[in-house]
Amino acid sequence: MMETIISVSQLSKTYAGGFQALKAVDLEIEKGEIFALLGPNGAGKTTLIGIICGILNPSEGSVSVGGHDIIEDFIKTRSMIGLVPQELTTDTFETVWTTVTFSRGLFGKKADPKHIEDLLKKLSLWEKKDSRIMALSGGMKRRVMIAKALSHEPKILFLDEPTAGVDVELRKDMWEVVKVLRESGVTIILTTHYIEEAEEMADRIGVINNGEIVLVDAKTELMRKLGTKQLTIELQQPLDRIPAALSSHDLELAAEGTQLVYTYDTQAERTGITTLLNELYQAGIKFKDLSTSQSSLEDIFVNLVKRPS
């Protein structure tokens, strides 16, 4: 039985200019999971996170974190949350050490130099602890922001596009940190355009578009439901065109006519594979091998957001 840690209910947000960025969003985040919020630019990801963290006022609806309302009980809810915002915003003149220590104090936690030291070491910032932030590279600044968010040992961590414009090494380090956090029971919510990331890391995925949650599902479930599969048939003799007898199937020729690729929907009543293979046999087309592959989240995602709403 999963325990809900964040519950978003009928949440809407209309900005001062009249633009509605969120439309009656309902969403439940489970304790201890890694949840990926996927969506194109302007979908409302940052707005949703901003409201949960207390940076933006909601227009309608409510959010509870750990069973507490984010408005009435904001002291309790905010104590639980660490946020790494999308924009690189850091103090320029402070040193890494003072800015991270400041964050811990700001969240009302007792000073703990050992914890900060461990954190900086994990994020490869220890050597830079006395450097002023303005002297750091963009990737290093991103690390500082992660350290700030983790300085107060949050139970829930929001990572808003954590890997946008970040080098490979930092991505690797970051996922390492995320894995360790998750093992210690921290709930992680991340937004990204990088679908591989969601695919690799997340337990569940939510897709948001135009301020609406399009769907939320376990990653494997999502792929099963929405995935199309491809059956690749390796031919013994290359074909120069698809025989007319097979034109009723969704077929393509590949690898200079040596492969036939059949695309089918895993959700369909019948996949059509048996019929296809029968017809191949009747048409006298011989094959050496068969293989199937599943569409990636990327394909699923593109399909979803392209779909008119």
Add this chain to the structure above:
Amino acid sequence: MNLRAVRAIYLFEMNRTWRTIAQSIVAPVVSTVLYFVVFGGAIGSRITEVDGVSYGTFIVPGLIMLSVLTQSVANASFGIYIPRFTGTIYEVLSAPITFFEIVLGYVGAAATKSIILGLIILGTASLIVPLQVAHPFWMMLFLVLTAVTFSLLGFIIGIWADSFEKLQVVPLLVITPLAFLGGSFYSINMLPPFWQTVTLFNPMVYLISGFRWSFYEIADVSLEVSLGMVTLFLVVCLLMVRWIFKTGYRLKG
């Protein structure tokens, strides 16, 4: 009460002060000494005494107030404007702290800074002209109340301003002129009757008068009125800050 958060903000802001010590302390002290040279030296040789006190001595409380007022506003408005400008305010907004604690941290630091500054100017002045402080308690009370009130005002300006120009314009066009016209350098009794009446609408008059009274027991308005006006000002600023946090004005979209 999240005292650790208040402490964190306070120390962070004080740290900023030490880092920019030259701008924060040295510059106002230098300009104060210049005021002494110009007003005390040049004009003071013509006006020898005001209400029985030598002119150089007479202007000291007004000079201190002038610096404390302008520096309180400048410190506090910058203190909150910079994080808004750079975006680091997100962290304060997402932290488990109340509006009161945020204000305590920012305004406390800004006020501390200008109180220290006021005392340094007082010390500097005592090296140049003979000085006495008849009522040290009242002097400190006026100093602290003024520093806190104007730091609150600065905080409000720092939240209201959406450009560096706006940040500068209120201190430049409102606060400094009012302080000058509020009797920093003269007793309002020296003005023609009509202008005396007009001057009574200037809130700075009450601050400067009360503060000067704590030094020399000479005042343009009574002590009670001075104290009442300062307190009123303080309450108005507090209510405005409270409203800002309640509505999220310019802080939360």
